Amino acid sequence: MTIPSILNDLIGQIGALLRYLLGLILPEGLAVALVTLVGIGVAVTFVALLVMSQIWAERKVIARIQDRVGPNRVGPFGLLQSVADALKLLTKEDIVPSNADRLVFALAPLVVLVPSLMIFAVLPFNWDATIARLDVGILYVLALATLPTIGIVMAGWASYNNYTLLGGMRAAAQLISYEVPEVLSVLPIVLLAGTMSLWGIASAQQGAWFILAPIVGPVAFVLFFTAGIAEINRSPFDLPEAESEIIAGFHMEYSGMRFALFFLAEYANAFSVSAIAATLFFGGWQGWILPGYVWFVVKTYLLFLVMVWIRGTLPRLRYDQLMNLAWKIMLPLALGNVLLAALLKNAGLMELALSFGWLGMIVLLAINLVVVVILFAGYNRLFRAVRQSAGLPLLEATQPAAQAARP
Amino acid sequence: MTEAIATIAFWVFAITTVVGALGVVLAKRVFHSAMFLVVALGSTAAIYVLLSADFLATVQVLVYTGAIVILVLFAIMLTPQSVELPAFAPGGQQVGGAVVALALLALVIAAIRTGPWPLAAQPLDQPTSFAIGQGFLTTFLFPFELASLVLLVALIGAILLARED
Numbered sequence: 037m038t039i040p041s042i043l044n045d046l047i048g049q050i051g052a053l054l055r056y057l058l059g060l061i062l063p064e065g066l067a068v069a070l071v072t073l074v075g076i077g078v079a080v081t082f083v084a085l086l087v088m089s090q091i092w093a094e095r096k097v098i099a100r101i102q103d104r105v106g107p108n109r110v111g112p113f114g115l116l117q118s119v120a121d122a123l124k125l126l127t128k129e130d131i132v133p134s135n136a137d138r139l140v141f142a143l144a145p146l147v148v149l150v151p152s153l154m155i156f157a158v159l160p161f162n163w164d165a166t167i168a169r170l171d172v173g174i175l176y177v178l179a180l181a182t183l184p185t186i187g188i189v190m191a192g193w194a195s196y197n198n199y200t201l202l203g204g205m206r207a208a209a210q211l212i213s214y215e216v217p218e219v220l221s222v223l224p225i226v227l228l229a230g231t232m233s234l235w236g237i238a239s240a241q242q243g244a245w246f247i248l249a250p251i252v253g254p255v256a257f258v259l260f261f262t263a264g265i266a267e268i269n270r271s272p273f274d275l276p277e278a279e280s281e282i283i284a285g286f287h288m289e290y291s292g293m294r295f296a297l298f299f300l301a302e303y304a305n306a307f308s309v310s311a312i313a314a315t316l317f318f319g320g321w322q323g324w325i326l327p328g329y330v331w332f333v334v335k336t337y338l339l340f341l342v343m344v345w346i347r348g349t350l351p352r353l354r355y356d357q358l359m360n361l362a363w364k365i366m367l368p369l370a371l372g373n374v375l376l377a378a379l380l381k382n383a384g385l386m387e388l389a390l391s392f393g394w395l396g397m398i399v400l401l402a403i404n405l406v407v408v409v410i411l412f413a414g415y416n417r418l419f420r421a422v423r424q425s426a427g428l429p430l431l432e433a434t435q436p437a438a439q440a441a442r443p
Numbered sequence: 444m445t446e447a448i449a450t451i452a453f454w455v456f457a458i459t460t461v462v463g464a465l466g467v468v469l470a471k472r473v474f475h476s477a478m479f480l481v482v483a484l485g486s487t488a489a490i491y492v493l494l495s496a497d498f499l500a501t502v503q504v505l506v507y508t509g510a511i512v513i514l515v516l517f518a519i520m521l522t523p524q525s526v527e528l529p530a531f532a533p534g535g536q537q538v539g540g541a542v543v544a545l546a547l548l549a550l551v552i553a554a555i556r557t558g559p560w561p562l563a564a565q566p567l568d569q570p571t572s573f574a575i576g577q578g579f580l581t582t583f584l585f586p587f588e589l590a591s592l593v594l595l596v597a598l599i600g601a602i603l604l605a606r607e608d
Contacts, residue, residue: 140478171570175501182509186481189516193474201520208517212510219505232572 048164075167079156087303088118094344101348128292140194145297147187151180152304159311160235162321162328173234174222185211188286195289203285207276213362218263220370224256224377225316238320243390245319248400251407252377257317259370264309271347310339453493460486477515484508498572
């Protein structure tokens with residue numbers, strides 16, 4: 037056994053060893069149950085540590101985008117800033133508004149956090165490191181991803197405040213709109229893989245990642261990632277907590293640890309959306325040389341950084357733009373994409389390309405790149421035509437003026 | 444061991460289902476009713492899991508708790524007097540409601556008592572989504588398409604009702 041393969045099986049080996057050792061002193065069923073519990077504990081601890089690293093990364097990257105330095109006081113490179121923040125939140129006073137519905141107010145952060153953690157049970161970190169290989173994996177994720185919104189609405193209603201109520205309503209409307217394109221954007225991948233299990237989908241990409249599927253892959257990825265960002269209320273879809281419009285929206289009245297739970301759930305969700313995208317489109321744990329779980333975390337982290345990048349670049353959508361995007365653009369695109377995926381599957385194009393090995397994959401990549409270039413060029417022409425017909429100046433016409441106006 | 448755990452789990456979820464369903468009817472605030480609805484629907488999904496109907500359970504959560512309850516909550520927040528309801532409906536409605544409820548109860552009990560309930564010797568410990576998909580697109584294709592047609596008609600009807608002209 038070579039060293040890379042030992043590293044690759046590491047998590048499975050540790051699990052097997054633990055099960056063996058426990059099996060010596062305990063009955064079989066109890067040992068399996070205990071190992072599963074340990075797995076759950078490891079996953080939850082992993083999430084907490086992960087969120088801290090994500091917050092640090094996000095603050096650093098956003099700071100660079102905005103020409104700042106970011107956290108750099110606590111620990112090397114400000115790495116311990118999140119730890120300090122967590123301690124601060126722990127010691128803060130727990131305030132409940134006097135008119136609040138106390139029970140619903142207390143339950144809301146839990147209703148937000150628990151489903152977010154439950155999603156981690158099906159994430160395929162490696163071929164031997166998936167807590168539950170559910171046959172309905174992706175459906176389970178999509179179902180649980182809707183539940184935090186109930187908690188957000190609860191928080192908005194229970195706080196007895198107009199701004200929080202508005203935040204809750206916005207979250208509900210946003211979820212209802214974006215759930216449809218999200219589910220439809222997953223369907224082509226389920227068609228191509230022939231299974232709904234996340235573990236199975238990742239395994240099916242041994243030959244080629246599904247992002248390479250001509251047209252279908254990139255379109256499905258963009259739709260899924262956009263709808264996913266909208267569903268977890270991240271910028272530019274952060275209308276439920278828009279600071280400049282409704283203060284902090286649904287979590288305005290929360291302080292201390294209760295607020296920290298919302299925060300934890302938000303970043304856990306960001307990770308799980310990136311992880312699902314990495315599994316569906318970028319092959320999950322598939323990679324070369326390095327162990328699978330390293331690949332999985334690296335791919336997920338890169339996608340998370342794309343989210344941060346989007347947050348640093350795009351302004352928040354207006355409400356009508358939000359609804360137009362979901363119903364008039366994403367829904368028809370997703371439906372067409374399903375049709376295309378069925379055609380692709382029937383024609384056996386992926387298998388044909390894969391039979392040529394590396395060459396086939398490069399051809400697939402080239403097709404997709406051409407499609408992307410054509411789409412961008414088309415969008416550019418459309419944008420110019422619309423602005424010209426509306427009598428508005430083109431962007432380059434406004435650019436020198438904007439630059440001259442700078443101090 | 445597993446049998447005992449399954450039995451305990453069944454009773455836990457059966458009780459939470461009934462408590463949730465009662466809460467929907469008895470809660471004084473509409474919002475609390477919606478919360479109890481989440482409990483009732485979620486526990487039903489858990490019972491589906493115990494019956495190893497994995498596909499049905501996830502769809503139950505996705506459609507009912509995920510979409511329908513959120514729509515209900517949204518509607519509750521849009522209504523002007525969202526906070527309090529009168530404890531009881533006016534007299535005539537109470538009698539009518541009781542009659543309808545009792546009739547429904549009688550119907551359900553009759554259906555349960557007269558129906559043949561074939562039981563498998565053992566719960567099927569295998570994924571169901573494959574068989575369900577096969578069934579939808581082969582044996583039950585016509586009812587499946589008919590249901591889609593009904594939904595389409597409902598959708599068009601809703602758009603017609605909502606149009607302002």
